[in-house]
Amino acid sequence: GAGVSQTPSNKVTEKGKYVELRCDPISGHTALYWYRQSLGQGPEFLIYFQGTGAADDSGLPNDRFFAVRPEGSVSTLKIQRTERGDSAVYLCASRAPAYNSPLHFGNGTRLTVT
């Protein structure tokens, strides 16, 4: 079946602009996660959705970052007033409800802020 889909695959934006990154999880996966991966580092947790609600947003670095999942499927990560330090690969993952299910990751969106 189809895996986690993320669009766009690459996004270049100017400092100060607003960006939206989209994630389409695997059908039937109620849990959805956003991670950020800087060059040479492991992924870092940003936010977790169970259904439509953000159950854990403790990894969001500041209030410029926001994410939604209005219908419990597709999620959008929104970054306002982008800064050069926001440049990274943003990974989305979804997980099946069964206990011990692994996270399945998308190919990520590479964000570059110039």
Next chain:
Amino acid sequence: AQKITQTQPGMFVQEKEAVTLDCTYDTSDQSYGLFWYKQPSSGEMIFLIYQGSYDEQNATEGRYSLNFQKARKSANLVISASQLGDSAMYFCAMREDQGAQKLVFGQGTRLTINP
């Protein structure tokens, strides 16, 4: 807080040899899960293997096995009969078994298989 440590930034191995990638973890939880992911240069994160903290047997998946030593808090990945296609970044991760069940990742190890 949970922490994962991977002390090998890079490993170089001859094709067909076995390789062990180290991973140590720190947690105060009694119930947790340990995962290994492979990230090729294409950037996708590929799930390899899982070990639960209460599992008595070491997990195995094909050429991958997880050497789980709970008392030492280590969860090393062993790849047998390495292949050129195994060249990639490898990440160890821990999952909390409550709440978000989010994964905490280590820094990764870059594995290069030489022909």
